[in-house]
Amino acid sequence: MAINFMNPLFEVVRDPDRCIKCRVCERQCANEVHKYDPDLDKMTANPMTCVDCQRCVCLCPTRALKIKPNENRFRENGNWTQSVMDEVYKQAESGGVLLSAMGNPKDYPVYWDKILLNASQVTNPPIDPLREPMETKTFLGKKNQSISYDENGNAHYEKSPYLELDTPIMFSAMSFGSISKNAHESLARAARELGTFYNTGEGGLHQDFYQYGDNTIVQVASGRFGVFKGYLDAGAAIEIKMGQGAKPGIGGHLPGMKINDEISRTRMIPKGTDAISPAPHHDIYSIEDLRQLVLSLKEATNWEKPVIVKIAAVHNVAAIASGVARSGADIIAIDGFRGGTGAAPTRIRDNVGIPIELALASVDQRLRDEGIRNDVSIVVGGSIRSSADVVKAIALGADAVYIATAALLSLGCHLCRSCNTGKCNWGIATQRADLVKRLNPEIGYRRLINLVHAWDHEIKEMMGGMGINSIEALRGNRLMLRGIGLTQKELDILGIQHAGE
Amino acid sequence: MKKVYVNEDWCLGCHLCEFYCAAANSGAPDMIKAFKGGGKKPIARIQVEEGSSVNFAVQCRHCVAHPCVKGCITGALSVKDGVIVCDEERCVGCYTCVLSCPYGTIVIDEEGHKIRKCDLCLSNGNGEPACVKGCPNKAIVYEER
Structure with missing residues (x-):
């Protein structure tokens, strides 16, 4: 046998004083780490396949388990770190492209954490959100530049389709296929109860979820999976996916083994075939081409639905967004480099794209400079981790945010980043029937609602502290932000002053 | 009357209900003491039936027909407010009830002398049945139907 370098x-x-040998860990581990040895009357573990998903730890009734980083280290090296060496060994063995899941975990700066919020003192009193009305409702779509009145006093203005959100938080695109049906059901039901929207991703809309259409954004991606007239009509808005923050410039690949009966029907592809989304849309090579698709989709849905164009945050994002704003899109969604994925080449995920904070600030500024900011709404995603991130994003110029990783965390995800294996122990990123049933949507949708309600409360508290009583008054209000520990260049791009200024 | 029901769609076959049941009815203050306190392993009054794709937990259905009560030779089993309870003082361990229960939910105790059965956790001060409280996927519910 060859030497195993891994x-x-x-x-x-396992704490033997606490373990009662109930074997729950064994039954719940899809990676087959735990095993009961009847000869020794002992639980044993094979750490080789452990992904640190914490399922066993959470279900152990006596809390006898701990998953620790392996203490066995290669000789310390500031350049050739353990993970770099591990990856070389892995590729020397497999000869393949490294795959990873969820967002970029590398130690790049998180600008949200270098931005501080303002609060009112003395002259501009704060508002108590528990005693005074506080508005987190927001509208996405083209805003009117002018209203005219006829001689009878009737207002005349252009009516554009829009989305009405009770809270400025939506669930971003995750396809049925990358996540399970139960995860989708949790998101759909939560979106309906919260008065917001979830997004089908590029995997089509399962027939059971057409009932949630008023709270669904249907996505049209380069693979065009599951797209037909009924699908476009079902959603409240249509999103054209040009790119994804986790893998800008890269398409998608759902392996054939995940294409079961239901996914095959929903995606409208044969069972067992690989679902490959090309990197580009083969009919889009310019803003004019994009405009054709935007207008075609609008025509197909009787000009009743707003169209979102989702792009990844890349170096030239401001110019791209300016083009998108002129393509007839109503909403631009920008996905930062920390955004999650069910599977991406590791090198792409970890090295391509730019932080969403910088992308958002430069896009908002560019659209303002060009006088077209009101033609589109901006939605940002790609690691919005808390209500504070939401408030900072809106103050930097976003109209609303997309959350997905945080939503999955509330469903049980522990960011083990092994979605690509299809063996998600939490029943989220898997299609194995025995694993999918581990996520009961009845529990899941309540947890999602709890999370967004909690964030909504916190947003109101932070706005109140600043003396602001509506999202509209916070939007683009960069005076409410100060940078800390940032260079002048970074402050210039973010369009904010340093703390103390 | 509120009863314990299992929805096999959500039952994972993790067997946690059995352990929470056994611990709650063992008299020990916590699960570690119940199972590692030195005595015999406590017996659960709920059992998970496992199949290739379907699992579900079963415990006394407190059925209206109650052949166990009808067949009890000492009158140890009786129906109180719809709940079938066992007076352990009177049980002689003849196991007639074990044989007659159509669901197979009456179990023999740790010592092998008497029977044990689910009484919806009414006598152990647990409040809500322990299996319901302990189920990680809300597959077991305690409700009126």
Whole structure:
């Protein structure tokens, strides 16, 4: 047998004084880490396949388990770190492209954490959100530049389709296929109850979820999976996916083994075939081409639905967004480089794209400079981790945010980043029937609602502190932001002053 | 009357209900003591039936027909407000009820002398049945139907 160069990443630590050998860990681990040895009357563990998803830790009734990083280290090296060496070994063995899941985990700056919020003192009193009305309702779509009145006093203005959100938080695109049906049902039901929207991703809309259409954004991506007239009509808005923050410039690939009966029907592709989304839309090579698709989709849906164009935050994002704004789109969604994915080439995920904070600030500024900011709404995603990030995003110029990783966390995800294996122990990123049933949507949708309600409360508190009582008054209000520990260049791009200024 | 029901769509076959049931009815203050306190392993009054794709937990259905009560030779089993309860003082361990229960939900105790059965956690001060509280996927519910 060849030498195995791979080190287990984790160590399973079991407290024998607490373990009652109930074997829950064994039954719940799809990676087959735990095993009961009847000869020794002992639980044993094979850490080689452990991904640190924490399922066993959470379900252990006596909390006897701990998953620790493997203490066995290669000789320390500031350049050739353990993970770099591990990746070389992995590729030397497999000869393949490294795959990863969820967002870029590398230690790049998080600008949200270098931005501070303002609060009112003395002259501009804060508002108490528990005693005074506070508005987090927001509208996405083209805003009117002017209203005229006829001699009878009737207002005349151009009516554009729009989305009405009770809270400036939507669930971003995750396809049925990348996540399970139960995860989708949780998102759909939560979106309806919260008065917001979830997004089908590029995998089509399962027939059971047409009932949530008023709270659904249907996506049209380069693979065009599951797209037909009924699908476009079902949603409240249509999103054209040009790019994804986790893998800008790259398409998608759902392996054939995940294409079961239901996914095959929903995506309208044969069972067991790979679902490959090309990197480009083969009919879009210019803003004019994009405009054709935007207008075609509008025509197909009787000009009743807003069209969103989703792009990844890349170097030239401001110019691209300016083009998108002129393509007839009503909403631009920008996905930052921390955005999640079910599977992406590791090198792409970890090295391509730019932080959403910088992309948002430069896009908002560019659209303002060009006088077209009101023609589109801006939605940002790609690691919005808390209500504070939401408030900062809106103050930087966003109309609303997209959350997905945070939504999955509330469903049980522990960011083990192994979605691509299809063996999600939490029943989220899997199509295996025995694993999918681990996510009961009845529990899941309540947890999603709890999360967004909690964030909504916090947003109101932060706005109140600033003396602001509506999202509209916070939007683009960069005076409410100060940078900390940032260079002048970074402050210039963000369009904010340094703390103390 | 409120009863315990299992929805097999959400039952994972994790067997946690059995352990929470056994611990709650063991008299021990926590699960570790119940299972590692030195005595015999406590017996659960709920059992998970496992199949290739379907699992579900079963415990006494507190059925109206109650052949166990009808067949009890000492009158240890009786129906109180719709709940079938066992007076352990009177049980002689003849296992007539074990044989007659159509669901197979009456179990023999740790010592092998008497029977144990689900009484909806009414006598152990647990409040809500322990299996319902402990189910990680809300597959077991305690409700009126």
